[in-house]
Amino acid sequence: MTAPVRITGARITPVAFVDPPLLNTVGVHQPYALRAIIQLDTDGGLVGLGETYADTAHLTRLEAAAEAIVGLDVFALGSMRAAIEATLDTLSVTGGDGVAGMITTASTTDRVFSPFEVACLDVQGKATGRPVSDLLGGAVRDAVPFSAYLFYKWAGHPGAEADSWGEALDPEGLVRQARKMIAEYGFGAIKVKGGVFPPDEEIAGIKALRAAFPDLPLRLDPNAAWTVDTSIRVASELNGIVEYLEDPTPGLDGMAEVAREAKMPLATNMCVVAFDHLEPAVRKNSVGVVLSDHHYWGGLQRSRLLAGICDTFGFGLSMHSNSHLGISLAAMVHLAAATPNLTYACDTHWPWKSEDVIEPGAIGFVDGAVPVPTSPGLGVEIDEDALAALHQQYLDCGIRDRDDTGYMKSIDATFENTSPRW
Numbered sequence: 001m002t003a004p005v006r007i008t009g010a011r012i013t014p015v016a017f018v019d020p021p022l023l024n025t026v027g028v029h030q031p032y033a034l035r036a037i038i039q040l041d042t043d044g045g046l047v048g049l050g051e052t053y054a055d056t057a058h059l060t061r062l063e064a065a066a067e068a069i070v071g072l073d074v075f076a077l078g079s080m081r082a083a084i085e086a087t088l089d090t091l092s093v094t095g096g097d098g099v100a101g102m103i104t105t106a107s108t109t110d111r112v113f114s115p116f117e118v119a120c121l122d123v124q125g126k127a128t129g130r131p132v133s134d135l136l137g138g139a140v141r142d143a144v145p146f147s148a149y150l151f152y153k154w155a156g157h158p159g160a161e162a163d164s165w166g167e168a169l170d171p172e173g174l175v176r177q178a179r180k181m182i183a184e185y186g187f188g189a190i191k192v193k194g195g196v197f198p199p200d201e202e203i204a205g206i207k208a209l210r211a212a213f214p215d216l217p218l219r220l221d222p223n224a225a226w227t228v229d230t231s232i233r234v235a236s237e238l239n240g241i242v243e244y245l246e247d248p249t250p251g252l253d254g255m256a257e258v259a260r261e262a263k264m265p266l267a268t269n270m271c272v273v274a275f276d277h278l279e280p281a282v283r284k285n286s287v288g289v290v291l292s293d294h295h296y297w298g299g300l301q302r303s304r305l306l307a308g309i310c311d312t313f314g315f316g317l318s319m320h321s322n323s324h325l326g327i328s329l330a331a332m333v334h335l336a337a338a339t340p341n342l343t344y345a346c347d348t349h350w351p352w353k354s355e356d357v358i359e360p361g362a363i364g365f366v367d368g369a370v371p372v373p374t375s376p377g378l379g380v381e382i383d384e385d386a387l388a389a390l391h392q393q394y395l396d397c398g399i400r401d402r403d404d405t406g407y408m409k410s411i412d413a414t415f416e417n418t419s420p421r422w
């Protein structure tokens with residue numbers, strides 16, 4: 001039997017990495033995206049890795065949680081979650097969700113527990129010589145398919161040079177972006193981040209993509225930018241064209257109204273983001289597909305629990321993403337590999353980043369999918385020089401919280417973050 005592997009501490013390092021001006025309904029991505037990297041130290045010398053948001057309040061909570069779990073066995077995940085919950089109850093920080101106000105009702109405990117749970121699973125895997133997917137029930141696929149995640153975007157940040165992706169502000173720009181991303185990564189499905197332009201312009205964008213890629217599944221996600229009536233109209237225009245419509249309108253009740261009329265399933269990473277949202281979502285028939293995200297569903301094991309509930313109630317299941325680095329990708333891939341009822345290609349922001357904290361080569365895309373690492377643990381290791389450089393970038397860049405709306409307002413003072421907008 002493997003002896004207890006006790007936690008001796010956790011190093012939490014905020015990092016900043018270059019991010020293009022990706023547009024969404026709440027504003028635009030700042031020049032740098034923030035993440036916190038967790039290196040969990042144990043008495044035997046094994047180190048586990050985790051990755052999460054790095055907004056100021058979240059960092060305060062992570063530091064408190066790191067202290068609360070010293071001395072615990074990395075296999076004692078139930079006790080660890082309880083210890084973190086108890087510690088968070090003593091803190092009086094607010095905000096810091098790291099998702100620009102788009103996912104505000106997730107559980108704080110689950111959000112803070114998640115990177116520590118992932119790091120513990122990494123250590124468990126290293127201690128037992130098994131990949132994390134084995135600790136989650138075993139991989140049922142060798143590779144995990146992802147979708148091309150398209151964004152409307154400016155050519156570059158104001159005052160800076162154009163980035164290698166260039167501008168995408170109309171249907172031609174979206175198709176150009178899709179061609180480049182698919183040529184580089186081989187994705188077999190396309191998601192468009194909408195809610196940026198009036199719905200008819202985005203419908204035209206989706207139709208242009210359909211014409212350019214007749215065989216690829218398409219999705220549109222306006223992050224609740226539309227009223228119920230607008231959502232029903234868009235759903236009718238896109239009938240037979242998108243495989244699902246993602247968060248067209250705010251709230252479980254609005255989604256249920258749209259779902260009654262729409263022919264395609266509705267997916268969500270906004271109105272079902274915590275376990276206590278599942279019962280009303282089932283009762284109201286609000287959604288057909290849940291987009292899970294281990295960063296706020298409480299880690300990989302609780303995401304497996306979510307998958308079981310989705311299976312029981314007949315929900316489709318896929319995965320949401322935010323701007324992320326390689327530790328998160330590895331965790332997403334192990335989870336997806338061990339989730340039999342994953343019914344759609346997962347989301348990832350991976351193509352939008354040009355920097356990372358992990359040693360290169362351990363994880364990557366082949367034909368639009370990520371082969372599941374088979375080495376012990378997550379299968380990725382920290383590149384200490386890269387971590388130090390991206391931490392320095394964090395210190396230098398001055399950004400301490402994700403604020404798409406504030407950044408947009410600094411460029412266009414008339415911008416208002418309203419939901420629904422159309």
Ligand SMILES: O=C([O-])C(=O)C[C@H](O)[C@@H](O)C(=O)[O-]
Binds near residue numbers: 022024099193221323
């Ligand atoms: O599916 C989603 O809602 C997302 O991916 C949320 C993200 O924050 C996305 O809107 C972004 O990166 O701007």
Ligand SMILES: [Mg+2]
Binds near residue numbers: 247268320
């Ligand atoms: Mg979404």
